[in-house]
Amino acid sequence: MKKILICLLALSALVSCVPAKKFKDLEAKYSRLRKDNRNMSKELSEAKAALEKTKEERDLALVDLDALSNKYNEVSGEYDAAKANLAQLQDSYNALETNSSASIAENSKKNRQLLAELESKQNDLAEKTAALEAERKRLERLQKDLADRSARVDELEGLIAAKDAKMRGLKDAISKALTDFEGKGLTVEQRDGKVYVSLENKLLFDSGSWTVGTNGTKAVKQLGSVLADNPEIAVLIEGHTDNVPYGGSGNLQGNWDLSAKRATSIVNILRQNKRIDPKNLTAAGRGEYAPVAENDTPENKAKNRRIEVILTPKLDEVKALLQEID
Secondary structure, rough: OOHHHHHHHHHHHHHHHHHHHHHHHHHHHHHHHHHHHHHHHHHHHHHHHHHHHHHHHHHOOOOOOHHHHHHHHHHHHHHHHHHHHHHHHHHHHHHHHHOOOOHHHHHHHHHHHHHHHHHHHHHHHHHHHHHHHHHHHHHHHHHHHHHHHHHHHHHHHHHHHHHHHHHHHHEEEEHHHOOEEEEEEEEEEOOOEEEEEEEEHHHHHHOOOOOOOOOHHHHHHHHHHHHOOOOOOOEEEEEEOOOOOOOOOOOOOOHHHHHHHHHHHHHHHHHHOOOOOOEEEEEEEEOOOOOOOOOHHHHHHHHHOEEEEEEEEHHHHHHHHHHHOO
16 A cells, blocks of 8 residues: 555656646557557567468368379279270170170160160269369469468568568667677667667766766767668667666656656657657656566666667568468
8 A cells, every 4th residue: 555655646746747648648659659569579470370371271282182183083094994894885785786686685775774874974973073173273273372372471481581680780780889888788689579779877877867978978879870770660768767766856756757758868869860760769768667687786776777779670561461461
């Protein structure tokens, strides 16, 4: 109950200092971004599942085609045997006609029965042959459709691979641009198709401040030079704190407010680069609610006090191909 009261007081103080509409807009925008991120991850998983399903369908169709081809060959063999039998019966019929009238009549009756049976078999065989031909054409259409789908799946795989390669290249470019800051609170890694650039606050801000220092400004500008060369990348800047309550003075109402202002400070520096489209930039405050380590030691708390720049490829082309495959 004590924690709930503290959160309510902090929220009330935050709302009183920040215009309600702006706060709600930021909150809604952050929710949409999280939802978009989950949807993109889900769509990527669904694209891979669709690929595996399509390949399985293609393999099953090929097995069916082979089975039908074998059946067709078997029926064709029966047809040839029946034709040979017909020829023998006709020869026998001709021979019987030279015998006695009674014998001829009896044999003729048997021959007529055999001929009727043979004709019935021929008709049945013709129907089966027509059905097999129709099935063969259906399988050919199915095979063509599977080939088309496989081509689109291959294109989708290539597009995803290209985006992964693009993100690897982006990670390498960022690491190269920020090599002077390695070991000074900077990490760059790629996971889940995204690039994460983490900058500890000791590189960017003084304690309780959201003003970026000289070294931090240099690092952010060098990061911006790489982002400017990649306009197809969405950039989310998240501010994070440890769990120590904010004790500074001024208009700040707590860690969440501080983290949001720090994220906005990074955005403002990136916007100084006119080649970066502001539409690609998003600032978000996470407060102490997304730690990367337990807040049990000074070292772990320092890891949690950070700015994370999350770079995400735009997936419009992937979505379009998924719609075609569906």
